[in-house]
Amino acid sequence: MKFSVVIHAAPYSAQAAHSALRFSREVLAQGHEIYRLFFFGDGVHNASRLAVVPQDEASLQADWEDLITEQKLDSVVCVTSALRRGILNATEAKRHELDAVSIRDSSEIAGLGQLIDAVTHSDRVVNFG
Amino acid sequence: MKFSVVIHAAPYSAQAAHSALRFSREVLAQGHEIYRLFFFGDGVHNASRLAVVPQDEASLQADWEDLITEQKLDSVVCVTSALRRGILNATEAKRHELDAVSIRDSSEIAGLGQLIDAVTHSDRVVNFG
Amino acid sequence: MSCLHLINRSPVQGALPVCSTLVRGGDGVLFIEDGIYHCLQAELISNLPPDVELYCLREDLLARGVGSRVTETVESINYSRFVELCCEFDKVVSWF
Amino acid sequence: MSCLHLINRSPVQGALPVCSTLVRGGDGVLFIEDGIYHCLQAELISNLPPDVELYCLREDLLARGVGSRVTETVESINYSRFVELCCEFDKVVSWF
């Protein structure tokens, strides 16, 4: 089956982001497809490249990136949510005259149209928040 | 009287950060002192310099910075909360081999000792979250 | 020492059930943000002791379009009075 | 079309009171994260219709130290079964 997973919660502030990661891995392990990951609202912090966790803890952001890269997933961060929360790629940083990139390369910034496209192309949409 | 204000919530995701700003302004307008602003948990996002809001909206982060600068307030962001959430100054960025500074100059990064110090030196501590 | 309790969540999420068992005569309760919805229905705040002063923040009422619906036992105040209350009570406890 | 409802907040914060009035025979309810605390007290889930299947996520039970306390009407499952359930029901509704 084709799944899309929508993540509404920031890492660490809530467990939901971790549940979403664990669920996504299991979806793929069972041979299903993930059509898209969509990070919305506070969920955009999962794509941060600046977050630092203590050495004895796993980085949820790094774990997402590993999954996305290894499995060649399509991972989209909602542009409206991202800008408000300081999650910027090079294009957005330049446009707003800021000198820092805060998003990981593994996710792209796009509009809510990508969520609706995911809903129309997926057999199941599962939200975590 | 001496106040300290503790901010537990991110801007925009919740109204609490805006309430805290409005409250802090009024405290100063009445001639009281603010001993310290302390940003904790998701509240650290109030010190982000990378957050971008639409042109027809006020930037809460910029409003905090204006208040802190004009009134020469002591503004502290909790280090543990900040690192996890990608709020870094030049020192922390260098230490963790990241090339971006995401905190505004008007706030410094420090430990929870600064919160306890604020409690012991203030007549009133007011939390918003 | 008297206490000003701040309630900022709506009745379904809020801590008022617990808070109302811990307030004492001479304390105050101030409803702000989504907490102001408590003040539209007298029965939601009927468990509070009678000698507790009840306030709600006018800016938050006006934003939500309910300025004229506040039950009569609650006094509507502005930010200036909010700060004064913080001084009049010995401490402030925020319930979020 | 049948529906798998996900409940991830604790009973005091949770949406189960509303969710339980909207589930239909043949639906399922899966308790995850802090939602699993619903499964420790039979009376918290007694409003759900009898022909609704009840599940809770074992990882979340074990983390919270309550693996042996789940009420008998609820089946404890792992992530693998969680994904299978998402396929067996026609859609998934998350209540947070």
Added chain:
Amino acid sequence: MPQKKILTFLSRSAPYGSDHAQLCLDMALASAVFEQQVNYVFLDDGIYQLLKDQNAESIGAKTLGNALETLELYGIETVLVDAVSLAQRGFSTADLLLPAQPVSRAELSAVLRDSDAVFNL
């Protein structure tokens, strides 16, 4: 292009205290723009979004009540309000800024059954 889907949004949060109400609206408007069939439901604290006379300038926010009027503008015709939530909070449809149609829990349950996807915020 896949067929048109039926998307239902359960907007369950009060306005302003959190941004959930705005996020839920954003998702629904995007669905309408991309020509899906949308049901928009005000449930639980979500009914507070529908009260007249909102003006969020005083708290530095955009007035959500005004934004809700775009639901019709974007062609979202099925705007429902849960009658139980409304009554529990002491309001009637006369208090609402939109002609949202009151529905029973049984009717809402049927709406969920007939949806392809449900979002809940």
Added chain:
Amino acid sequence: MPQKKILTFLSRSAPYGSDHAQLCLDMALASAVFEQQVNYVFLDDGIYQLLKDQNAESIGAKTLGNALETLELYGIETVLVDAVSLAQRGFSTADLLLPAQPVSRAELSAVLRDSDAVFNL
């Protein structure tokens, strides 16, 4: 140096679902390190933090139950649990990983009255 203050922490959140429980503990431990007098109170869903046999490895988190044992290590002697919250959730003190002292609401109310500052998470 100002005098020692009495700080009370009301820990009202379940562990793991959010980070509130951890943040509340962090504040209390810092208070103890800086030699304040600390009351730590488990209230509402906070009592779930005290259940035995927690092991959060399965959800990629640190086990909060273990961290709570540092309360004593840091010299925090007044560790209270709200008896009403405990009973409402079907637990007794025998289920708890710490010898927290059960208190009535009247006693808790007196604790709040006698505190210089109260934190609530």
